[in-house]
Amino acid sequence: xxxxEHLRPxxxxxxxxxxxxxxxxxxxxxxxxxxxAAYASCHLIAILPEGGAYGLEVQGFPAESGLQTDLYRxxxxxxxxxxxxxxxxxxxxxxxxxxxxxxxxxxxxHQTAQAFWVDIWVPANTRPGTYKTTATLKAGGGxxxxxxxxRVIGATVPAEDAxxxxxxxxxxxxxxxxxxSLRDRLGADFFASDEFFTLIHSYHRIFYENxxxxxxxxxxxxxxxxxxxxxxxxxSGKNKHIVDWTLFDRQYGPLFxxxxxxxxxxGPKPIPFVYLPINPEWPASFLWWGEPGYEKEFVNVVSAxxxxxxxxxxxxxxxxxxxxHKKRYKGFPWDGDEARFVRDYDYIxxxxxxxKLAVPxxxxxxxxTRADVSWTMERQFKELAGIINFWVCGGGEFxxxxxxxxxxxxxxxxVWIYGGTPAVTEPSSHITLQVLRPWMWGIDGFVxxxxxxxxxxxxxxxxxGSEALVYPGDRFGIAAPIPSIRLKIQRNAVQDITxxxxxxxxxxxxxxxxxxxxxxxxxxxxxxxxxxPAFASKDPLEWTNADEASPEDPRFGSTLDAAAWxxxxxxxxxxxxxxx
Amino acid sequence: xxxxxxxLLAAGPFLFAQSEDQAKQLDRVAQVATAMxxxxxxxxIQTPRSLQFLLKTDPRDPWLASDNYxxxxxxxxxxxxxxxxxxxxxxxxxxxxxxxxxxxSPSQIQIMIRNVYEMSGFWKWGDLxxxxxxxxxxxxxxxxxxxxRRGSRMISVLAPVYDSLGDIVALVEIVSQSKRDLRExxx
Numbered sequence: 001x002x003x004x005e006h007l008r009p010x011x012x013x014x015x016x017x018x019x020x021x022x023x024x025x026x027x028x029x030x031x032x033x034x035x036x037a038a039y040a041s042c043h044l045i046a047i048l049p050e051g052g053a054y055g056l057e058v059q060g061f062p063a064e065s066g067l068q069t070d071l072y073r074x075x076x077x078x079x080x081x082x083x084x085x086x087x088x089x090x091x092x093x094x095x096x097x098x099x100x101x102x103x104x105x106x107x108x109x110h111q112t113a114q115a116f117w118v119d120i121w122v123p124a125n126t127r128p129g130t131y132k133t134t135a136t137l138k139a140g141g142g143x144x145x146x147x148x149x150x151r152v153i154g155a156t157v158p159a160e161d162a163x164x165x166x167x168x169x170x171x172x173x174x175x176x177x178x179x180x181s182l183r184d185r186l187g188a189d190f191f192a193s194d195e196f197f198t199l200i201h202s203y204h205r206i207f208y209e210n211x212x213x214x215x216x217x218x219x220x221x222x223x224x225x226x227x228x229x230x231x232x233x234x235x236s237g238k239n240k241h242i243v244d245w246t247l248f249d250r251q252y253g254p255l256f257x258x259x260x261x262x263x264x265x266x267g268p269k270p271i272p273f274v275y276l277p278i279n280p281e282w283p284a285s286f287l288w289w290g291e292p293g294y295e296k297e298f299v300n301v302v303s304a305x306x307x308x309x310x311x312x313x314x315x316x317x318x319x320x321x322x323x324x325h326k327k328r329y330k331g332f333p334w335d336g337d338e339a340r341f342v343r344d345y346d347y348i349x350x351x352x353x354x355x356k357l358a359v360p361x362x363x364x365x366x367x368x369t370r371a372d373v374s375w376t377m378e379r380q381f382k383e384l385a386g387i388i389n390f391w392v393c394g395g396g397e398f399x400x401x402x403x404x405x406x407x408x409x410x411x412x413x414x415v416w417i418y419g420g421t422p423a424v425t426e427p428s429s430h431i432t433l434q435v436l437r438p439w440m441w442g443i444d445g446f447v448x449x450x451x452x453x454x455x456x457x458x459x460x461x462x463x464x465g466s467e468a469l470v471y472p473g474d475r476f477g478i479a480a481p482i483p484s485i486r487l488k489i490q491r492n493a494v495q496d497i498t499x500x501x502x503x504x505x506x507x508x509x510x511x512x513x514x515x516x517x518x519x520x521x522x523x524x525x526x527x528x529x530x531x532x533p534a535f536a537s538k539d540p541l542e543w544t545n546a547d548e549a550s551p552e553d554p555r556f557g558s559t560l561d562a563a564a565w566x567x568x569x570x571x572x573x574x575x576x577x578x579x580x
Numbered sequence: 581x582x583x584x585x586x587x588l589l590a591a592g593p594f595l596f597a598q599s600e601d602q603a604k605q606l607d608r609v610a611q612v613a614t615a616m617x618x619x620x621x622x623x624x625i626q627t628p629r630s631l632q633f634l635l636k637t638d639p640r641d642p643w644l645a646s647d648n649y650x651x652x653x654x655x656x657x658x659x660x661x662x663x664x665x666x667x668x669x670x671x672x673x674x675x676x677x678x679x680x681x682x683x684x685s686p687s688q689i690q691i692m693i694r695n696v697y698e699m700s701g702f703w704k705w706g707d708l709x710x711x712x713x714x715x716x717x718x719x720x721x722x723x724x725x726x727x728x729r730r731g732s733r734m735i736s737v738l739a740p741v742y743d744s745l746g747d748i749v750a751l752v753e754i755v756s757q758s759k760r761d762l763r764e765x766x767x
Contacts, residue, residue: 171766191763219766222694226766281696287664289657328649328708330694333656341650541629545647546640 001026002135002146003043005489006428006562009115011076011085011108013047018086018427019562030148033573035155037124038495041488043074044116044146046137048101054139056116057096058148061131066123067150068265069133071095074115074485075471076106077462079425086424088484089458089471090117107460117485120150121265128154155502155576159266161494162501163438164445166213166273166416167469169452171226175199178452178472182479191227195479197250200228201260202480203452204271206470209264210483210491211498213273213445217324222331223281230277231308233301240283240297242304256314270316278302278321278351280332295354302358306365315364318414320390321355322370323348338394340375340540345383352387372418375540377401381408388413392447395419395437396549400532405442418447423464424486429564431486432493433556436520436568439497440513440528452481493565500572519567521555599758602672603727603735606754609669610725610739613676613752617662619743622680622750624655625692634709635685646708660693663752667695674756675699678741680749681720682709689716692750698765699755701728701736705765719751733758 003009007024008016015024026045034040046056061067072090079086085108093116102111118135129152136145176183176190179199186193200216207214218229228251232244254260258268280286283301288294309319323336334344352369359367369387373380374394378401381391391408395417398404408415417438422430434446454468455461459475469490470481503512510525517523535547554560626634626649633648641647663676675695679702682688690709691700702713715726719738726738734757741750 171763173761173763173766217767220698221767222698222765223696224698224766226763229766285664286696287661289661326646326649327651328646329706330691331698333651333653333660340647343653541648544638544641545643546638 001028001045001047002030002148003027003045003115004030004566005041005043005485005492006566007043008087008428008485009043009045009074009113010087011106011111011113011115013045013049013113016086017084018425021561021563029146031151032120032149033151033153034120034122035153035157035495035499035573035576036122036126036128037159038122038157038499039488039492040120040122040150041492042118042148044118044135045113046101046116046139047113048139049112050140051101051112052140053098053100054114054137055096055098056135056137058118058135059095059133061120061133061150065131065152066126067131067152068121068123069095070119070121071097072117072119072483073097073099073103074117075459076108076111076115077424077458077465078108078460079464080461081464082425084425086462087115088424088465088486090483090485090488091473091476092478092482117488118148119488122150122152123265124156126152128152153573153576155499157495157499158502160498161211162498163435163443163494164213164272164416165211165435165490165494166215166445166447167207167451168215168217168447168449169203170217170450171220172196172200172216172228173226174452179474179479181474181477192247197228199479200251201254203470204255205261205264206481206483206487208261208269208271209266210487211266211494212487212491213271215273215275215447217275218277219279219282219324220331221325221329223279223286223325225277225279225282229275230282231305233283236285236297237288237293238296238300240300242301242308245308252314253312256309256312256317258316270314272316273318273320276305276319276321279323279325279336280347286332295357298354299358302355306359306363306367309365310363315366318366318368318390320368320370321351322372322390323351324372337372338374339371339380342376342379345380348384349387368414375543378404385411390414390416392416392418395446396530397536398441399528399530400536402529409442414445415443416445416447417441417443418449421448421451421466421469422486423466424462425464427560427562427564428485428489429560429562429566431490432520432565432568433560435490435493435497436516437528439501440517440525442509489565493568496565496569496572499576500568503575515571516568519571520564521560523553523555527553527555599729599735602756602758603729603737605670606674606735606737606756607725607727609666609674609676610737610752610754612669613663613666613754614725614739614741616666617659617678617741617750617752619741619747619749621655621658622678622692622741623743625651625659625678625680627652631684634682634690635688649708656693660695663693663695666752666754670754670756672756673697673760674754677703677753677755679716679738679751679753681712685709687712689713697757697760699734699757699760700753701730701734701755702753716751720748723748 032040074087075089076085228247231242284297368390370390372392450467469487473482630650666676678693689712736755740748
């Protein structure tokens with residue numbers, strides 16, 4: 001049996017509660033449609049009411065098509081809160097796959113159905129046309145097949161995404177916890193091993209392959225910098241200097257020159273963004289703050305970094321001077337992240353001055369100054385114009401300022417919004433809202449603030465995955481992350497919006513946006529903005545998180561159905577047919 | 581008895597002596613901290629407005645206290661620099677943290693300034709304030725310096741900080757780890 005990507009199966013032959021829509025049921029055939037340089041996806045379901053041994057085989061497409069099929073077994077996570085099973089982690093398996101029902105390692109009492117995610121990669125040079133294959137389930141001496149039809153259209157999805165979907169993470173200590181097999185094998189050498197750096201690169205790779213960006217913050221709230229996130233320094237004052245690039249270059253070299261992605265279907269490409277290790281305690285010691293030594297240490301070290309990057313040819317990545325610390329964590333006297341107190345802006349101004357001193361005006365290395373803003377973003381847009389050129393804005397508050405995208409984009413700034421990740425218990429389309437919203441607003445991207453923390457036991461006591469879009473593969477003998485259904489659905493939406501965005505060359509962008517909104521949730525483009533609440537006109541020190549913003553429009557939440565993105569996709573494919 | 585056990589037993593007295601040396605050194609730094617850290621300045625670190633919010637709770641706003649946390653820059657920086665200088669007296673990596681009792685709730689204490697190695701034998705990551713550990717209570721009540729070992733690796737020495745009236749208004753934690761985790765708290 002088969003299901004389209006947005007209808008997630010349960011382990012008993014049905015569809016998970018969150019995705020149920022009228023008339024939806026597993027089908028006896030699968031029909032997909034895709035542009036080129038893109039993936040098409042669906043679920044295959046092996047249903048065995050009596051249980052027992054089974055095998056699943058997905059035959060390949062004709063070799064000349066270039067189509068490549070990836071098969072994943074869907075892990076059914078047991079949610080402690082709701083006592084239900086939802087599929088999300090995708091375990092790569094070979095076709096043919098042999099196992100037994102109930103799946104031994106998933107340990108689901110009375111399981112009768114095992115789901116598989118099918119990704120079909122359509123290379124850019126695939127000839128448009130209809131391709132067919134079959135999937136065959138063998139069990140109890142019998143066999144049943146399901147036909148899979150893929151119609152490849154002539155449109156090609158551009159390599160550059162219309163919106164950047166960023167996946168944030170913090171440090172690297174969690175890798176030792178998430179990969180106990182690797183850690184135990186390597187012992188004390190874990191963090192210096194090639195395997196460790198390969199593991200980091202594999203996180204970048206999985207997000208890149210799935211049309212996303214990966215960020216790792218490399219320092220703490222009191223300025224501690226992880227060894228692989230910065231060159232090693234020695235000396236003090238005018239003698240402070242870089243003595244060793246080894247760990248930094250092992251981590252970042254393959255990311256900045258793109259070689260870490262050599263095996264990706266998208267091809268090698270430098271990462272587009274990276275956090276610098278700059279913070280109030282690095283490279284200059286806060287001991288010298290306000291004194292000549294602070295400027296000297298900062299400028300000398302950052303100048304040397306610029307030279308190193310330039311000499312290496314690392315000129316495609318944007319190097320972000322970004323301050324993540326908050327004074328509540330007691331390291332420094334000002335908020336770098338989500339500044340609420342206006343006097344804290346002066347620190348940002350000072351760092352912008354120092355950066356300007358450190359970096360030659362004509363450098364080909366792209367340094368940017370990033371701020372993650374919420375409470376006082378409107379004031380910061382004005383007062384820090386020309387200082388901050390990369391804004392990462394709280395998605396809720398940004399929706400109050402419909403004039404902001406144009407104002408910020410006209411001055412050349414990069415603009416993202418940030419937010420959380422929908423838990424698996426939300427309808428499958430909810431993650432696509434975070435793809436569509438920045439495009440609707442005419443900005444550049446969205447940040448999931450945390451994407452690598454699935455919880456202490458995501459397999460049998462799952463908390464929903466609102467801080468994870470990948471899972472550690474260690475449990476399955478894989479020294480790399482494995483993807484999730486939500487990540488794949490998000491990726492497919494990025495493909496669609498990137499293709500849709502190409503039609504702005506021939507049609508007014510406002511019309512494209514209006515149609516996308518109408519198909520998605522029967523809204524108008526205006527509905528995507530929220531009236532600024534009365535409290536937001538007061539001094540931000542007078543508001544609290546408990547202040548009532550405008551009531552949430554249910555079309556963006558409780559009534560947004562699982563099929564929302566499929567309607568947008570249908571619209572995009574319809575446009576592609578008109579344009580060909 | 582395995583070879584590993586024999587080696588550990590043989591190394592035991594050496595490791596203990598090393599730990600004792602480390603504790604003595606931290607104690608000397610803590611003694612200097614009592615002399616050098618200005619309690620009157622410490623009392624000016626947290627702003628009066630922020631203090632008003634410190635213990636406030638609102639079920640509709642779990643970040644009410646932390647979103648209103650604020651400090652006086654000058655007092656913070658002056659004290660932090662003093663703590664950073666103190667930590668330079670340690671031969672091994674150490675942090676000098678400042679702790680202050682919550683005057684409106686005597687059972688509570690808050691870390692007020694942390695430093696670059698992000699070490700503490702007492703701070704639970706992210707807590708704005710916390711229950712007063714008995715060792716800290718003793719320091720604040722008696723003026724004694726107290727040495728506290730956390731597990732086999734972390735040693736803290738707590739020392740009182742006085743204001744101009746002679747009252748103990750804060751304490752300094754001088755803390756070191758025998759095997760430092762280079763990646764802990766990088767988040």
